[in-house]
Amino acid sequence: MKHNxxxxxxxxxxxxxxxxxxxxxxxxxxxxxxxxxxxxxxxSKCIKCFICWKFCPDAAIDFIDENTxxxxxxxxxxxxxxCAVECxxxxxxxxxx
Amino acid sequence: MGxxxxxxxxxxxxxxVSRVQTIAAYPITxxxxxVERLSEMVADGExxxxxxxxxxxxxxxxxxxxxxxxxxxxxxxxxxxxxxxMHEMIHWTAGARLPIVLxxxxxxMAPGWNIWTDQNDSLSCRDTxxxxxxxxxxxxxxxxxxxxxxxSEQVLLPTMVSLDAFVLSHTAENxxxxxxxxxxxxxxxxxxxxKMDIDDPRSFGALSSPDNYMEFRYKMQEAMDKxxxxxxxxxxxxxxIFGRKYGMVEEYRTEGAEIILVVSATIxxxxxxxxDSLRAKGIKIGLLxxxxxxxxxxxxxxxxxxxxxxxxxxxxxxxxxxxxxFFDEIKGAFYNIxxxxxxxxxxxxxxxxxxxxxxxxxxxxxxxxxxxxPEKDIIxxxxxx
Amino acid sequence: xxxxLIHGRGGQGGVKxxxxxxxxxxxxxxxxxxxxxxxxxxxxxxxxxxxxxxDEPIVIRSKIYNPDHVVVLDHTLIQSINITEGLKKGGWIxxxxxxxxxxxxxxxxxxxVATINAKEIALRNRLGSRAAPIVNTAILGAVIKVLKVSDxxxxxxxxxxxxxxxxxxxxxxxxxxxxxxIFEGEA
Numbered sequence: 298m299k300h301n302x303x304x305x306x307x308x309x310x311x312x313x314x315x316x317x318x319x320x321x322x323x324x325x326x327x328x329x330x331x332x333x334x335x336x337x338x339x340x341s342k343c344i345k346c347f348i349c350w351k352f353c354p355d356a357a358i359d360f361i362d363e364n365t366x367x368x369x370x371x372x373x374x375x376x377x378x379x380c381a382v383e384c385x386x387x388x389x390x391x392x393x394x
Numbered sequence: 395m396g397x398x399x400x401x402x403x404x405x406x407x408x409x410x411v412s413r414v415q416t417i418a419a420y421p422i423t424x425x426x427x428x429v430e431r432l433s434e435m436v437a438d439g440e441x442x443x444x445x446x447x448x449x450x451x452x453x454x455x456x457x458x459x460x461x462x463x464x465x466x467x468x469x470x471x472x473x474x475x476x477x478x479x480m481h482e483m484i485h486w487t488a489g490a491r492l493p494i495v496l497x498x499x500x501x502x503m504a505p506g507w508n509i510w511t512d513q514n515d516s517l518s519c520r521d522t523x524x525x526x527x528x529x530x531x532x533x534x535x536x537x538x539x540x541x542x543x544x545x546s547e548q549v550l551l552p553t554m555v556s557l558d559a560f561v562l563s564h565t566a567e568n569x570x571x572x573x574x575x576x577x578x579x580x581x582x583x584x585x586x587x588x589k590m591d592i593d594d595p596r597s598f599g600a601l602s603s604p605d606n607y608m609e610f611r612y613k614m615q616e617a618m619d620k621x622x623x624x625x626x627x628x629x630x631x632x633x634x635i636f637g638r639k640y641g642m643v644e645e646y647r648t649e650g651a652e653i654i655l656v657v658s659a660t661i662x663x664x665x666x667x668x669x670d671s672l673r674a675k676g677i678k679i680g681l682l683x684x685x686x687x688x689x690x691x692x693x694x695x696x697x698x699x700x701x702x703x704x705x706x707x708x709x710x711x712x713x714x715x716x717x718x719x720f721f722d723e724i725k726g727a728f729y730n731i732x733x734x735x736x737x738x739x740x741x742x743x744x745x746x747x748x749x750x751x752x753x754x755x756x757x758x759x760x761x762x763x764x765x766x767x768p769e770k771d772i773i774x775x776x777x778x779x
Numbered sequence: 780x781x782x783x784l785i786h787g788r789g790g791q792g793g794v795k796x797x798x799x800x801x802x803x804x805x806x807x808x809x810x811x812x813x814x815x816x817x818x819x820x821x822x823x824x825x826x827x828x829x830x831x832x833x834d835e836p837i838v839i840r841s842k843i844y845n846p847d848h849v850v851v852l853d854h855t856l857i858q859s860i861n862i863t864e865g866l867k868k869g870g871w872i873x874x875x876x877x878x879x880x881x882x883x884x885x886x887x888x889x890x891x892v893a894t895i896n897a898k899e900i901a902l903r904n905r906l907g908s909r910a911a912p913i914v915n916t917a918i919l920g921a922v923i924k925v926l927k928v929s930d931x932x933x934x935x936x937x938x939x940x941x942x943x944x945x946x947x948x949x950x951x952x953x954x955x956x957x958x959x960x961i962f963e964g965e966a
Contacts, residue, residue, distance in 0.1 A: 310609040315550050315617070316491040317610055318588055319597040398802040398811060510817060530840075560817035561840050566798055567812045568805050666838040747817065751841040 328355065332376030334391040340366045342388035349380035349389060396533075396570040401562030402427035404532040404569050405471060405497045405555070408539025410441050411577040412495075415466040418446040418457035423509050424563045425473040425499045432469075451476035455483035455496070462492040463598065465589035467543060470494070473559065474501035474515045481519070488523025488614065490599060493546030493553075493584065495539055496524075500659065500710075501559040502746040510747020511559035513659065513711035517687075517719050523614050525553045525621055526687040530663040532562060532569045537638060540577055544628050547584050549617045558660045559747065572636055580635050622689045642691035645698060647673060648680030654699055654736070655759060656707045656724060658684045661743070661750050665708075668755040679759065684720060692727045699724075700733040706762045708755070708775075710744040717771035718742050739768045743775035780833035781928065782843045786862050787852035790822040792915030795941055796852070797828035800919055802937035803929040804832045812837050825860050832928045850922055851875060852897075852914055866890060871962075873921055875914050879961060893962035895921040900955050904948040916942060916949040920956030931957055 307313055314320060338349075343366040350358045350367045357373040358380060369380075381389040399407070405428045409417070417436070419429040435441040444461070448454045454470050462468040472480060477498055487494050502512035516526060527542065529535045535557045542553035557563055590598060602610060622642060629640040644662075647669055648654060657665050662683035672679050682698045684691065699705050709718025716722055721740030728735050739762040744750040758775050762768075783800070787793030794815045801813035812831040820826050829843045845865045854876040856862060862872065863886065872886050873893045880892040897914035907913035916938050923929045929937075935950045942949045 307606060310612050310616075313606065313609055313613065314588055315613055316588060317489065317599055317602050319600070322595045323597045324595075395805040395808055395810065398798065398805045398813065558840075560814070564817065565812055565814040565840070566801055567837070568810055660840040663838045664840045749841045751844075752839060754841075 327372050328375050329372050332374060333394055334376045334378060335371065335394055336369055336374065336376070336378065336380050336389050337392055338366055338369065339388040339390065342386050343367075344386055346385060348383050348385060352379050352383045354379065396568040398566045399532065399569050399571075400427060400564055400566050401529075401532045401535050401557050402499070402564070403431050404536040405539060405557070406431035406435065407569075407571045408536040409469050410435055411572055411574045412469075412540050412543050412581060413467065413574070413578075413583070414441070414443055414469045416444045416446070416458065416461035416468045417470065418448050418454045418461070418468075419470050419472070420448055420451045420454045420476060422451070422473050422476040424501060424559045425471050425476070425497070427563070428471045428497055428499075451479040452483055455480045455487065455494075458494055458496075459483060459487055459490065459492055462487075462494050463490065463590045465584065465586050465591075467584045468492075468494050469496070471497040471499075473499040474503055474509075477515045477519065478503065481522075484519050484522045484524065486599075487552045489610070491550040491614075491617075493543065493550055495542040495546060495553045495555060497535075497539065498554050498556045499559050499563045500528075500556045506746075508746045509559065511561055511660075511710070512745050512747065513556070513709075513719075516554060516556045517711050519554065520688065520719070523551060523618070524688060525551055525618075525625075527553065527555050528658040528685060528687060529555065529557045529562065530660055530683065530685075532565070532567050533638065534640065535562060536569055536571065537632065537636070537640065540572075540581055541625075541628055541632055541640065543584070544581050544632075545621060545624050547586075548624050548628075549621045551614070551617050551621060556659070561660045576635060580632065618689045622686075622691070622693075625686055625689075640685065641694075642686045642689075643694040643698070644683040644685055646681040646683070648682065648698055650678055651680030652678040652703045653759070653763070654680050654682050654702050654705050655755070656682045656684065656695075656699075656705055656720065658687065658720060659710065661708055661710060661755070664750060664752055665755050667752040668759065671752065672756060672759060677759075677763070687720075687723075690723055690727065695724055695727050696731050696733070699728070699736050700731070702736040704762055705736040705738045706741065706759055707738060708741045708743050708750075708758060710750070712742055712745065712772075721771070737767045739765070739773060740771055741773045741775045748776065780831055780835070780837065781847045781926070782845070783830040783832070783848050783850060783922075783926070783928075784843055784846035784866075785828040785830070785850045785852065786856050786860070787826055787828070787915070788822075788856070789820045789824050789826045791852050792913060793826055793828040793852055794820075796850075796915035796919055797830050799916065799934070799937045799941045800830055800922060800928070801832070802940060803919070803923065803934040804830075806933035806936055807929045809833060809928065810835060810837050812840075817842075825856055846870065848873070848926060850918060852918060854878070863890065871925055873918070873925055873960075875918055880963060891962070891964065893921060893925045893960055895956050895960045897921070897952075897956055900952050900959065903955070904945075904952040906945060906948055906952055913949075917952040917956040920953035920958075921960035924957045924960050925962055
């Protein structure tokens with residue numbers, strides 16, 4: 298998958314697409330700036346159930362492999378805290394930025 | 395002399411030779427035969443397409459929007475109440491700039507429950523950004539599906555092809571079904587510049603703020619303006635390949651005419667018989683058929699109607715509290731145009747499938763000829779009081 | 780242009796007869812229209828189907844109120860409806876019956892009558908049952924003989940196109956009706 302991460306400035310109709318679609322991948326839109334609480338995983342308590350990975354609404358938790366705890370992608374994590382609520386062992390803590 | 399087929403099956407064959415790739419539809423009288431035949435074509439392997447049965451018309455168009463978004467040539471068909479249920483998605487299709495072609499069998503809106511022809515269903519979609527074509531015979535129905543894709547895929551606006559319930563949908567007549575290889579020469583495969591593609595991810599239909607929403611709408615209007623030229627250009631190209639001519643409007647015996655009858659759909663076909671009999675009596679009358687309603691053929695209307703004494707518009711539709719819809723649009727089209735304007739008479743006729751005979755049309759013409767000017771914006775034809 | 784009205788009962792195949800007739804006429808070079816009575820059809824109730832056949836393209840799209848000719852698929856309809864309503868003077872009435880044209884004295888004054896025992900022909904060719912014989916293909920043989928709107932070969936092709944089963948038997952029935960229709964004078 299190629300991600301066109303180039304940020305495009307829209308001036309007006311002349312350089313807008315016809316259809317209301319982004320000009321490239323939304324990967325250019327790093328949403329980490331929305332965050333005021335960051336999730337941190339205590340890997341010693343993680344049972345690798347990957348429930349946090351399934352629940353993350355922004356796909357901002359990366360799956361590495363079955364034997365490795367998931368990794369939070371801090372470029373896109375908005376700090377919503379859903380992962381911390383859903384974690385069955387409560388090993389994810391929301392900490393102040 | 396061609397194959398004798400129903401108007402509904404003319405739609406199905408139009409879809410077949412256009413090599414449509416996806417069809418999603420929900421059945422409704424009098425549209426059902428269109429998708430019934432298409433489902434057979436897909437099941438028999440005659441048409442290489444995905445046929446999706448859905449649980450409502452809203453879903454039918456939503457599904458069609460999905461397949462068009464990934465770059466497929468997509469089709470759906472409906473009628474009346476079904477088109478009304480689609481309405482949210484009707485706006486979405488145009489806003490998303492998807493070149494979907496939809497066949498709508500013009501049927502009256504309920505209540506009173508009525509399955510017969512009337513244009514209020516499709517005209518309720520007037521302001522959605524769809525192009526609208528009104529057909530007068532089964533050949534035109536088939537040809538308009540092919541031309542619909544050719545034009546839509548260039549301007550990125552959807553096309554609604556309307557055919558009158560029963561008068562076309564369930565009437566069989568001679569139709570030339572063009573060879574698919576000949577259609578291939580006219581209609582190349584659809585290759586959108588932007589589509590949903592996992593290898594080139596984008597966000598579609600997301601928030602569009604006051605900062606840029608208006609620009610999207612400006613571009614839709616630009617596309618509509620461009621569509622008029624493309625419809626004319628592609629009509630000529632169609633004639634070159636298939637020998638049949640289509641444009642924004644069609645004129646019949648307008649040379650030397652002082653009175654012009656303005657009609658759409660099948661009433662325009664029947665009106666030719668009335669024009670012939672009135673001409674035989676020495677009345678200088680001609681016919682202007684509005685074939686494309688969106689974009690609206692303002693230039694053609696001005697060209698044909700300016701410097702004429704009278705124009706008589708027959709509407710098989712009504713905008714309650716105003717007048718017939720074509721009448722209103724035609725009257726409005728003149729306001730800023732210089733020149734001698736005709737007196738414009740607006741008749742409402744044939745609602746809910748009431749038959750409009752050549753004699754009824756002649757009666758409306760004779761009524762307009764007796765009057766100096768229209769006293770009201772609505773003159774009812776044949777209403778029992 | 781000639782306009783034909785087919786009277787039948789719902790389920791008797793009047794619409795299919797109208798379609799086959801239009802197709803046969805188109806194959807012999809005519810412009811055609813074929814349409815049912817718009818709307819709902821109930822089994823057994825009187826229904827109509829219409830045909831326009833012309834050498835010129837047909838522009839009129841309203842219903843047919845004054846047919847040139849009528850075809851009656853079921854002679855029992857004559858008691859329940861006025862089959863000559865709107866029929867032009869001098870027009871043909873083609874009736875499926877075991878009677879002779881002269882037996883229809885009430886029609887002979889203003890119209891021309893042709894009769895064909897399509898029921899007997901249908902049964903002879905094992906088309907349908909005695910209670911519900913399939914007469915819609917047989918009668919077309921009589922129609923094209925009397926009205927000359929097509930030819931036997933075109934009709935055979937049209938019947939094969941529109942009839943799903945027993946195609947040969949249906950064509951044979953139409954050919955027999957073509958030979959057996961009883962009428963007087965020039966059609």
